[in-house]
Amino acid sequence: MSQSASGFTIFLGVITRDLRLALRRKSDSLAALIFFAVVASLFPLGIGPEQNLLMQIAPGILWIAALLAAMLSLHKIFSEDFIDGSLDQIALTALPLPLVVLAKTIAHWISSGLLLTLISPILALQFNLPIDTVGVLFLSLLLGTPLLSLIGSIGAGLTLASRGSGTLLALIILPLVSPVLIFGAGAVESYQSGLGVAAHFSLLGAMLALALFLAPFASAASIRIALE
Amino acid sequence: MSLLNLNWFKFAAPQRFYGLAGSLIPWFVVSGVILTIIGLVIGLGIAPTDHQQGDSYRIIFIHVPAAWMSMLIYLVMAFWAAIGLIFNARLASMLALSLAPTGAIMTFIALWTGAVWGKPTWGTWWVWDARLTSELVLLFLYFGFLSLHASIEDVRKADRSAALLAIVGVINVPIIYFSVKWWNTLHQGASVSLTKAPTMATQMLTGMLIMVFAFWMYSIAVALYRCRNLILDRERHADWVKEVL
Numbered sequence: 001m002s003q004s005a006s007g008f009t010i011f012l013g014v015i016t017r018d019l020r021l022a023l024r025r026k027s028d029s030l031a032a033l034i035f036f037a038v039v040a041s042l043f044p045l046g047i048g049p050e051q052n053l054l055m056q057i058a059p060g061i062l063w064i065a066a067l068l069a070a071m072l073s074l075h076k077i078f079s080e081d082f083i084d085g086s087l088d089q090i091a092l093t094a095l096p097l098p099l100v101v102l103a104k105t106i107a108h109w110i111s112s113g114l115l116l117t118l119i120s121p122i123l124a125l126q127f128n129l130p131i132d133t134v135g136v137l138f139l140s141l142l143l144g145t146p147l148l149s150l151i152g153s154i155g156a157g158l159t160l161a162s163r164g165s166g167t168l169l170a171l172i173i174l175p176l177v178s179p180v181l182i183f184g185a186g187a188v189e190s191y192q193s194g195l196g197v198a199a200h201f202s203l204l205g206a207m208l209a210l211a212l213f214l215a216p217f218a219s220a221a222s223i224r225i226a227l228e
Numbered sequence: 229m230s231l232l233n234l235n236w237f238k239f240a241a242p243q244r245f246y247g248l249a250g251s252l253i254p255w256f257v258v259s260g261v262i263l264t265i266i267g268l269v270i271g272l273g274i275a276p277t278d279h280q281q282g283d284s285y286r287i288i289f290i291h292v293p294a295a296w297m298s299m300l301i302y303l304v305m306a307f308w309a310a311i312g313l314i315f316n317a318r319l320a321s322m323l324a325l326s327l328a329p330t331g332a333i334m335t336f337i338a339l340w341t342g343a344v345w346g347k348p349t350w351g352t353w354w355v356w357d358a359r360l361t362s363e364l365v366l367l368f369l370y371f372g373f374l375s376l377h378a379s380i381e382d383v384r385k386a387d388r389s390a391a392l393l394a395i396v397g398v399i400n401v402p403i404i405y406f407s408v409k410w411w412n413t414l415h416q417g418a419s420v421s422l423t424k425a426p427t428m429a430t431q432m433l434t435g436m437l438i439m440v441f442a443f444w445m446y447s448i449a450v451a452l453y454r455c456r457n458l459i460l461d462r463e464r465h466a467d468w469v470k471e472v473l
Contacts, residue, residue: 051363077370154396158389172376172393174366225388 008096011103018107028073029111029136036116038068040123051128059126059188060138063181065123066116066141067148071173074152075159075166077108078223082160091227100217105153105216111147136191143204144184149210150215151176157222179207242317242459243468249452257450260445267442270435284348287341294339298366301331301447305373306398311389321387322462324394325377326455330447332370339363369397371442383462437468 022029043061044054081087091097119140124134155173162168187200239245271289278285305327313320342360343353354360373390380386463469 128379154392158376158393159379161385162376163380163381168375168379171368172372173362175365175372176396178365214399218392222389222392225392227384 007095007099010093011099014090014095014100014103015107015110018104019110022107028035028076029115032069032072032091032112033115033119035072036065036119037123039065041126044127055129056192058124058129059133059192060185061127062120062123062137063141063144063185063188066113066120066145067174067177067181069116070112070145070152071146071170072111072166073108073175074149074156075169076154077104077149077156078160079156082226087121087223088227091223095222097220101153101157101219102212102216105149105219109149113141113149116136117141117145133188133192136197137188137200140184140187140197140204143201143208144180146191147180147204147208147211150211151180153219154215154222157189157219157226160223160226180204183207239387242319242322242463243466246321246456246459249456253449253452253456256445256449260449263337263438263442263445266433267438268439268471270431275431275435281349283427284345287345288432291338291341291345293440294334294341294435295363296440296449297443298331298335298338298363301327301334302366302369302394303333303398309387309394313388313391313395318387318462319459321391322455323351324391325387326451327447328373328377329454330418330450332367332374333361334365334443334447335370339367355360357432373397423459 039061043057047053047057048121078087081090090100093100095103117138121138123135129137152169152173155169155176158172159169183200183204187197188202191197191199238249248273267289273284275284275286305324308320308327309324311317312319312324342363346355347353375392377386377390377394380389460469460473
C-alpha cells in the first residue's frame with residue numbers, strides 16, 4: 001500500500017484482504033452454510049413433519065439457525081490476526097481503529113451473514129412458506145445479520161484476551177442479540193398473521209443504525225484492552 | 229470530623245477502603261437483620277390475606293425486593309465498572325466485581341420465587357412473558373460478566389473487558405424490555421402486571437418496602453464483604469495486608 005493511501009483506500013483494503021482470506025479458506029464459510037442448513041433440517045426431524053406447525057415455527061427456526069451459524073465464525077474476526085500479530089500492525093495504520101474494526105466486521109458479514117441470507121429462501125421453501133413470506137424473511141435477515149456481526153464483534157474483541165473458547169463468546173453475545181432475534185423472527189411472524197411488518201423493520205433498522213455507529217467504538221475499545 | 233468535610237477520595241485507596249468497609253459492614257448487617265425481622269413480621273403476620281390469591285401472594289415480600297435489586301445492582305455494577313474503566317480506578321472495578329454475584333443471586337431468587345408464585349396463581353411454573361424473559365436475559369448478562377472476568381488471566385484486563393461488557397449490557401437492558409413487549413403482543417401470553425400495586429393494602433406495601441430496604445442492607449453488606457476479600461487478594465503483596473492478617 002502506498003504511503004499516500006487515503007483512509008478510504010485502507011478501509012477498502014482491509015475489507016478485500018479479509019474477504020480474500022475468507023475465499024482462500026472456503027471451508028469456513030461453507031461449514032457455516034452447511035451448519036445453517038443442517039440445524040434447520042433437524043427441526044422437522046425433532047418436532048415431526050406436521051406441515052402447519054412447521055410453517056408456523058419456520059421463521060423462528062431459520063432465524064435461530066442463522067444466528068447460531070453466524071456465531072460459529074465470529075471469533076475469527078480478530079483472533080487469527082491477534083495470534084499472528086497482524087492485529088497490532090493493523091491497529092497502527094493511519095485509519096482510526098473503530099473504522100478498521102468496521103471494515104473487518106463488514107468483511108465478516110459478507111462471508112457469513114450475507115451468504116446465510118442468500119440461501120435462506122431455499123430453506124424457507126422447504127418449510128412450505130409462501131413466496132411473499134420468504135421475501136419478508138429474506139429482508140429481515142438482510143437487516144438483522146449485519147447486527148449479529150456488529151454486536152458479535154464486541155464479544156470477539158472481549159474474548160481475545162481470554163483463554164476461553166467460542167463457548168464464552170456465545171454466552172456473552174447471545175443475550176445481547178436476543179432483541180435482534182425477537183424483531184427479526186417477529187417481523188416474519190407478524191406478516192404471517194396479517195399484521196404489518198413496518199414496525200419490526202423500523203426497529204431493526206434503528207438498531208442497525210445505532211449499532212453501526214456504536215459497536216465499532218466498543219469493539220475497538222475491547223481490542224485495545226487486549227492489545228495493551 | 230463531620231461527614232461533610234470528609235475527603236471521599238481518601239477512600240479510593242484500597243487500603244483505606246478496606247478499613248472503612250470493615251467498620252461499615254456490622255451496621256449494614258444489623259440493620260439488615262432488624263429490617264428483615266420487621267418486614268417478615270408485617271408480611272407474614274400482620275398483612276391481610278389477599279382476597280384473590282389467598283396466602284400464596286405472601287412470597288411477594290421476597291419476590292419484589294429481589295426483582296428490584298436484580299435490576300438496580302446491574303445498573304450500579306455497570307456504573308462502577310464504567311468508573312473503573314474510564315478513570316482506571318482499581319477500587320471501582322473491584323466494587324463492580326463484588327456486586328455481580330449478588331446481582332446474579334437476586335436475579336435467580338426473583339426468577340425462582342416467581343416460579344413458586346406462578347404455580348398456585350397461574351397454574352404454571354414458567355410463562356414466556358415479557359418480564360420473565362427479560363429477567364432471564366439479565367441473569368445471562370450477569371453470568372457473561374462473571375465468566376468473562378474469570379476467563380482472563382490478567383486482572384486488569386479482566387476488569388476492563390468485563391466493564392465494557394457490563395456497559396454494553398446496560399444499553400441492551402431497555403431494548404430487551406421493550407422488544408420483548410412487542411414480541412409478547414403477538415404471542416398473547418399470560419401477563420403479570422404491577423397494576424395491583426395501587427390497590428394493595430397499606431400493610432402489604434409497608435411490609436414490602438421494609439423488605440426492599442432489608443435487601444438493600446444485605447446486598448451492601450455482602451458486596452462490601454466480598455470487596456474486602458478482593459482487596460486482600462489483589463494487594464496480597466503489600467505490607468499492610470500482612471499486618472492486617
